[in-house]
Amino acid sequence: MMDESVLYGRSLLKEDIPFLLTKDIEKQLNIKSAITTKGDKKICTRCSTQLNLSKRYPCVCGSTCLYCRECINMGKVRECASLYSIPDPCVFKPFDIPCLSWKGELSEQQRMASNQINENIRNQKETILWAVAGAGKTEILFKGIQMALENNKRVCIASPRVDVCLELAPRMQKVFPEVSLVVLYGGVEEAFKYTQFVIATTHQLYRFQDAFDLLIIDEVDAYPFHMNKPLLFAAEKSRKKISSLVYLTATPDKKMQSRIKNKKIEAVILPARYHGFMLPVPQAQYQKNSLRMNKNIEKTRLIKHMKRLINQKKKFLLFVPTITLMEKLQPLLASLFLEISFECVHSKDPLRKEKVLDMRKENLDFLVTTTILERGVTFANIDVLVWHSDHSVFTEAALVQIAGRVGRSSKYPKGNVTFYHEGWTRAMKRAIRQVKRMNRIARSRGLIQ
Structure with missing residues (x-):
């Protein structure tokens, strides 16, 4: 079925358009060369990557063409290709009643943060919401999103992580039940449709052009978005020239903190969780990392802790640094916990969504995970153990986020975080220091008990 709305605010290769272009549609199109020339350079129009001029390959056009390797997962941008879009008309059905259907209440600090963000959205400003894990960032955004939607604006929440998108989408659809919404990520089975509200992984922003009046980027410090120039370019390209941009993070990097300090970006800072309890401070325990080589494995602190x-x-969640180490650890744990229900999950696991859901439904006793679950997922009442916390993959930001999985629920605001290590690292020290610092600030403001 032909529906030109799939091109509204989009930037698509011809082969990605699900219908043949008619003369009427061609009249509406903006067509750009997929690869542009700037002086002696060739630049990918979709992701801004500079191409290697010596890398030409035989092409379907019958000649030899350059193509962009950076964004190839979104379809091959070739030198002979074009990108097609139709300006976004942004005309949506008006709401007869308020589009936000949420009965919850914000805490005083959440309400103040919400008001400030709403004002910045109204004035098309760039804002960062720096809030500790579990501060209720999503709820703080509700009023701002509502204001944008009811003023005929198009809204996108983008996250570097699929898991975050999958958890966020049903929450947003529940509180905005009358708003058209689509969820976009690699491998999604749902066909794209033109909607007022989009939830997508940051890679999906490559396919948008001047589309969004309000763009919210969750976990801005997370891989693969962090310090990724093509994705930063895609985010800027996806929003309209006059629009609002909101960054969300619990662990801004030094560059972002410098922008905040020098007042180059408006910052809303929440040092406490919505329920008023302090952040669990990680405890460190010495533990040899060569678990699988230990003949007395049952006597190690980690295994004793797990049994307890x-x-x-x-x-509980058990974080391990790599898939390889997880694969070595899994049979060992299976032999030790014969009557216990557990799973291992990582980024390449095809059953990742199902396993996380099983953990959330409390069908599992524990879940072994890589850093794929360091952020964006919530379990009501858990502890966290980190094995080999001195591994380089566990950065300061990663460890702070991992610790933030504990104590998020108002029913279960307390819990324990334990770093098992063979030696202290700077990341471990800074992560613990950051958690303590946020607790001090929150206490000085009277925000925690």
Whole structure:
């Protein structure tokens, strides 16, 4: 079925358009060369990457063409290709009643943050919401999103992580039940449709052009978005020239903190969680990392800790640094916990969504995970153990986010975080220091008990 709305605010290769272009549609099109020439340079129009002029390959056009390797997962941008779009008319059905259907209440600090963000959205400003994990960032955004939607604006929340998008989408659809919404990520089975509200991974922004009046980028410090120039370019390209941009993070990098300090970006800072309890401070325990080589494995602190939690019927996450180490650890844990239900999950796991859901439904006693679950997912009542916390993959930001999985629920605001290590790292020290600092600031403001 032909529907030109799939091109509204989009930037698509011809082969990605699900219908043949008619003369009527061609009259509406903006057509750009997929690769542009700037002086003696060739630049990908979609992601801004400079191409290697010596890398020409035989092409379907019958000649030899350059193509962009950076954004190839979104379809091959060839030198002979074009990108097609139709200006976004942004005309949506008006709401007869308020589009936000949420009965919750914000805390005083959440309400103040919400008001400030709403004002910045109204004035098309760039804002960063720096809030500790579990501060209720999503709820703080509700009023600002509502204001944009009811003023016929188009809204996008983008995240570097699929898991975050999958958790966020049903929450947003529930509180904005009358708003058209689509969820976009690699491998999604749902066909694209033109909607007022988009939730997408940051890579999906490559396919948008001048589309959004309000762009919210969640976990801006997370891989693969962090310090990724093509994705930063895609984000800027996806929003309209006059629009609002809101960054969300619990762990801004030094560059972002410098922008905040020098007042180059408006910052809204929340040092406490919405329920008023302090952040759990990680504790460090010495533990040799060569678990699988240890003949007395059952006597190690880590395994004793895990057994103690199981006996207490306490659910927990066990973070490991790499898939390789997880694969070596899995049979060992299976032999030690014969009657215990657990799973291992990582970024390449095709059953990742199902396993996370099983953990959330409390069908599992514990879940072993890589850093794929360091952020963006919530479990009501868990502890967290980090094995080999001195590994280089566990940066300061990663460890702070991992610690932030604990104590998020108002029903279960407390819990324990344990870093098992063979030696202290700067990242471990800074992560613990950052958590303590946020607790001090929150206490000085009277925000925690």
